[in-house]
Amino acid sequence: MAQAETGQGDAGRRDGGAGTWRSGIRRAIRVGSRLGPWKRGLVLAALALLLGLLMLWHAQIPNQILNLGSLVETFLPWFGLFIPVSLIGALWRRSASAVVALLLPVTVWLHLFGGLLGDKSHADHELRVASHNVGADNPDPVGTARDLAAYGADVLALQELTEQTRGTYERELAKAYPYHTVRGTVGVWSKLPLSDTQPIDIQMDYGPLAETIPVDVKTGYTRALRTTVATDHGPLAVYVAHLGSVRVNPRAGFWTDSRDRGAQALGEAVAAEQNERVVLLGDLNGSMDDRAFAGLTSQLRSVQVVAGDGFGFSWPAGFPVVRIDQILVRGVEPEGSWVLPATSSDHLPVAAGISW
Structure with a gap:
């Protein structure tokens, strides 16, 4: 009999505790509403x-x-x-x-x-340039080349060319572009004559894979070049670059060492450029808001900022969240900046119209 009375007492205390808790919640809500x-x-x-x-x-x-x-x-x-x-x-x-x-x-x-947020582009321009990371794993390089040729840029820069696909792009773009030059994995196709093409050392850092990559591969793996385009207004220095990739992992955080080193080297090359008219096209693997590109943005203007329509996000192609494919200029006037329709690459092509 005593045990039954004790059980009933425990149940009463539990009910009382729950009631006190609910009462406290209601009281807090009333106080908050006041x-x-x-x-x-x-x-x-x-x-x-x-x-x-x-x-x-x-x-x-x-x-x-x-x-x-x-x-x-x-x-x-x-x-x-x-x-x-x-x-x-x-x-x-x-x-x-x-x-x-x-x-x-x-x-x-x-x-x-x-x-x-607004559209700052103008219809008139004297030269149209375009840039596209065509993707080393692109399943349809023929279709990509034909899409780019149909766009009709005067100067077209490509990144992430491979030994297997280089011939495809050369063959498919030959009719639209009588002039082209390739160094390593980057190239320029042009309707205007090219000259004085040189590779640019962007000091690639291969990170943990460095010891496994042969020296001859490292030295032959050019990812940036400089060439001169002969225009009606005089020579135009064109730089094409594909800076190192970035990685996010729990231990290193946002790993950008290779890209940052390349951005610094590219900035030094542009600073030494004698031609006052310069266009830089390429996959820079970063937003121009990133402080790592201060050496470039202090010398060159982003066409997207000056003459673009919206943010111009270019990667990934399926759902772009950041603009890492850039067109920067000096000594010419940006008239428009566009993101072109998707190809079979994981990047979107970008283009710009410029005038003197």
Whole structure:
């Protein structure tokens, strides 16, 4: 009999504890609903301010820790997606403080990227250039070459050519482009005469695979060149480059050593260029917001920023999230910048119209 009474007592205490817990929750909800609009959603307000400061001071994020600075800058435009999410949360909480705090990230994002939202291209241009990483594993190089030829650029730069596909591109592009030059895995096809072609050493770093790659392969694996295009307005220096790939892994973080070394070498080559008119085309494996490209962006202008329509994302082709295929210029005027329809490559082709 005593045991039964004890069991009933335990059950009563459990029911009482659950009731106290539910009562506390209801009390907290009532207290929260009585808070004024400026006191509700303070956590959301703090997160909105942090988002704005992150975008505003992205250049201050150190790269010493897993290369986080470059990683943030690569995907910097996408941080704007947190703004509508935060706004929905602020409206749901009816928080005036959170709504006002969102003014900071909105202002910063518009300052950084608002200029890319409109179409700044012009119909008139004197020379059209295009660039495409055709992909070493491209299942249809013939179709890719024909698509590029149909576009009709005056100067076409290709990256990631292989020994097996080089002949295909040379054959399929021969009718549209009487002049071409190839060095290693990069090449230029042109309707105008070419001269003075030279390879550019972009100091490739093969990382953990370095010891397994023969020396003759390393030295013959050219991924950048410089050539001169003879135009009606005089010589135009054209650089084509395919910088090293980047990797993301838990131990190294955002690994960009090879790419960064190549960007520095390419910047030094452009700085030494005697011709005042320069066009750089290629797969640079990075966004121009990334500090690693400061040596290039301090000398050259991005056609996408000056004369583009939108962000011009080029990779991956199925769902582009970042523009890593670039066209940069000096001494000529960008008139338009476009992302071309997809080919069988994992990159989208990019093109630009320029004038003197």
